[in-house]
Amino acid sequence: MHNVGMPETAGPAETNRAAIRRNKVVESARTLFAEHGFHSTGIAQIATTSGIKVGQIYRDFACKEDIVAAIAEQNMAVLLxxxxxxxxxxxxxxxxxxxxxxxxxxxxxxxxxxxxxxxxxxxxxxxxxxxxxxxxxxxxxxxxxxxxxxxxxxxxxxxxxxxxxxxxxxxxxxxxxxxxxxxxxxxxxxxxxxxxxxxxxxxxx
Structure with missing residues (x-):
């Protein structure tokens, strides 16, 4: 699975904030993809729902497919x-x-x-x-x-x-x-x- 890594210099508090932020994006995208479909959901919609700015989302995830990869990783962790x-x-x-x-x-x-x-x-x-x-x-x-x-x-x-x-x-x-x-x-x-x-x-x- 593709995961966007945190910079090596990030401290524990920063890493935790980043994990919380990424999770908000992933959970918002999960709901939007389920309700509206992958094609009909844009990064702007994910930003609005999650409360995370578009620019920050793109720093954490290069594209929508990366968000899908993160969703899949969460699903696999629970399923398996x-x-x-x-x-x-x-x-x-x-x-x-x-x-x-x-x-x-x-x-x-x-x-x-x-x-x-x-x-x-x-x-x-x-x-x-x-x-x-x-x-x-x-x-x-x-x-x-x-x-x-x-x-x-x-x-x-x-x-x-x-x-x-x-x-x-x-x-x-x-x-x-x-x-x-x-x-x-x-x-x-x-x-x-x-x-x-x-x-x-x-x-x-």
Whole structure:
């Protein structure tokens, strides 16, 4: 993911202010992109909504695509919980790995995120930078999914793990696109069964 770095001379207070400022821009852009679309949202609108001047936004983000990259990075941090997965793996906690796989699909989707995903997918078809960002996200989800499956079923072949990972990623994509406000019990139960079936299939049980 592309991140605009702070100057090396920036002190802790300045760095914190910059992080707060950048977050205001990112959150304002997230809402505006979801409501009006990427093309119909300009930097001036983001400035008005965020309260950050246009010139400052351009010092933090070279272009709108950089803001999308920052949004994607935030989404990946929440969606993947990579630290949680690695901690479960380090502990040899197979139940924790299974829980991570379930949460990967069932983590709550906000209204803005649900509206934003189809917009970004459509934009990626005509914007090379957005397409690159989406491909990076896809690769990162797949890498972590394969890691979890290999931990859960270490003897499974690479080919079968790859197929199971692709099936799980389809579930993640559908879940993130769906305009879902809550997680119904039926959805929760179905996803848990789906994950268990994938693990059972890989283990041959």
């Amino acid at each position: 919980d990579e630290d949680g997965l690695r901690q479960a793996i380090d502990r040899g906690d197979l139940a924790g790995v299974r829980t991570w796989m379930i949460d990967l699909i069932l983590r709550k989707t906000t209204q803005d995120d649900a509206s934003l995903m189809p917009e970004l997918l459509a934009e990626s078809a005509r914007n090379e930078r957005i397409n690159a960002i989406m491909l990076q996200c896809d690769a990162r989800i797949r890498q972590n999914t394969v890691l979890a499956l290999c931990q859960a079923v270490p003897d499974a072949s690479d080919e079968r793990v790859a197929i199971a990972a692709d099936l799980m990623m389809m579930g993640v994509c559908c879940r993130r696109i769906a305009l879902v406000q809550d997680d119904p019990a039926q959805m929760d139960s179905g996803i848990r069964l789906f994950i268990d079936q994938q693990i059972a299939s890989l283990s041959g049980t």
